Amino acid sequence: MASLQISGSVKFEPLVGFNRIRYFRPIGSLGFPRFRRRFSIGRPLLLRSSSSFSGDKIGESDGDAKRFITDAERDGSGSVLGFQLTPGDQETFSTSTGEIKHQEEKKEAIDETVMADFGVPGNRAVEEGAAEVRIPSGKAEVVNNLVFVTSEAAPYSKTGGLGDVCGSLPIALAGRGHRVMVVSPRYLNGTAADNNYARAKDLGIRITVNCFGGSQEVSFYHEYRDGVDWVFVDHKSYHRPGNPYGDSKGAFGDNQFRFTLLCHAACEAPLVLPLGGFTYGEKSLFLVNDWHAGLVPILLAAKYRPYGVYKDARSILIIHNLAHQGVEPAATYTNLGLPSEWYGAVGWVFPTWARTHALDTGEAVNVLKGAIVTSDRIITVSQGYAWEITTVEGGYGLQDLLSSRKSVINGITNGINVDEWNPSTDEHIPFHYSADDFSEKIKCKMALQKELGLPIRPECPMIGFIGRLDYQKGIDLIQTAGPDLMVDDIQFVMLGSGDPKYESWMRSMEETYRDKFRGWVGFNVPISHRITAGCDILLMPSRFEPCGLNQLYAMRYGTIPVVHGTGGLRDTVENFNPYAEGGAGAGTGWVFTPLSKDSMVSALRLAAATYREYKESWEGLMRRGMTRNYSWENAAVQYEQVFQWVFMDPPYVS
């Protein structure tokens, strides 16, 4: 890895001890001649670049849209935050709001309300169907323009915890006064799930992204919901059967292309989308989630900042899962739409032992690595994981690089959507209960046993597992322990999809142990709620777990987690101690270690015995778990602290 020295005028320090990238190339000499933006108040604005700008109503002059800036929003230091854009000679223009407000009216409304109250540019002006000014609650000390970039955001798209987080953290931050946009693809797979996007309207804005040896037109859809601008990037490569990443045949072969498009479009969104009448502007803070969004900080550094654009923007990489890094052959670098001399940012060399044959040089592009070396700060989704990623065991080859950036890595434990996951109101479960009275939980269990065709035995400990059938989740351990567990008087239900070999194992277990085991292959949110409510114990033997959400849902539902002591599981589940607090007991579950069949089976047996024989202890476990605060509010406050830090320093790559 020592050879990260690259040609051209970008200098990289060696990986370990990596410090700062300096860019020396004079403006205008890169291969992006059209990119220069000249903003001047009252003059026509030529928006065209690697992304040429066109729109149904805005700028119809085949690619080059002549538009006027009538006003600029600046912060206290005079830095431009956003522009009010109009088409050349029209009084009005269309936005997601459908129609058309006079500039003056909009500006007045914003000036009088939001700006007066918070001293920030108008968060919302007018939205579809409701001509009202929406005022953020304004709890944050400093508010920012936040742009989440993500491959999934619930309820629009979700295959796992990333979707949950990007569907709920933005709402929590908007509730605290930030202006928040979430940019993700508009996936259409021909199922009922397509209705998720029904309320998102075409903004009528097209950009052209130059990548993969050609130019691609993408458009933007938008829905304003729960205080957040949900922006969906539309392109035909997002329209196909399957989930966001693949179908029954495996991962899509063009994922690098699909997420490259997403990143380019996300970089343009704050500049070109007049959401609620105003663009988010250049002083945006990009929150870049996992490798799919990892190109964003690299683009900011390589494609925008050299031309004076986004010099006030910052980026934070949020790592939900380091195991997936967006690695492709080195030859694909030219597809990414980056200047050639930036190869070193994403260039990656596999260690000798990982190469496939004698002539394999191990060279590859690694998008997540590029994000690590160009983002301004890094957040992981628990503190435990923040440390683990700097170790050989948890670093997935990036530990040295991550260690070199240790001073800007923070771990913030995820919250959960406490409205969606609330046992006293959950629409997916048949009976409701709370920490004050959980007598109805047993009925949820009996209803689940009935639904699954298991013997209805309220006294029998019922264990659940929910998750991707993946090496990460320790399914192989459950597989090995299966016969031992089936000797005991328990019931076991698993919900998951993923690796076909585990799917068929679940089916065969169900065949063999008809009265004890059920394996539900598939992705089914209502069932996941019913399992969480109906089971007594939730098993999570994850090999590694950056945060984990199911153990949080379980505790909130009075279902006791039995987890491997790793990452966020160790941070969030407190091991049960029956003797603490003068015999009243403490803890919210069982944390077993090491990761072995024996320690997992022992922990499960201890939990089942406690359930059967020590009702009081069990109820204490339930009550302590159910009364904890899992809301996003705690996490949001910690995120805000990092937002303040990120703007204190100059951009990491300048």
Ligand SMILES: Nc1ncnc2c1ncn2[C@@H]1O[C@H](COP(=O)(O)OP(=O)(O)O[C@H]2O[C@H](CO)[C@@H](O)[C@H](O)[C@H]2O)[C@@H](O)[C@H]1O
């Ligand atoms: N078959 C199925 N049917 C219905 N729902 C299903 C399902 N399989 C999984 N889910 C749901 O998907 C989510 C999984 O979230 P996790 O955080 O446990 O794991 P994941 O590994 O996807 O997320 C990664 O990102 C998150 C978010 O940061 C981290 O918590 C985590 O550690 C990291 O691995 C839960 O909401 C769960 O209920």
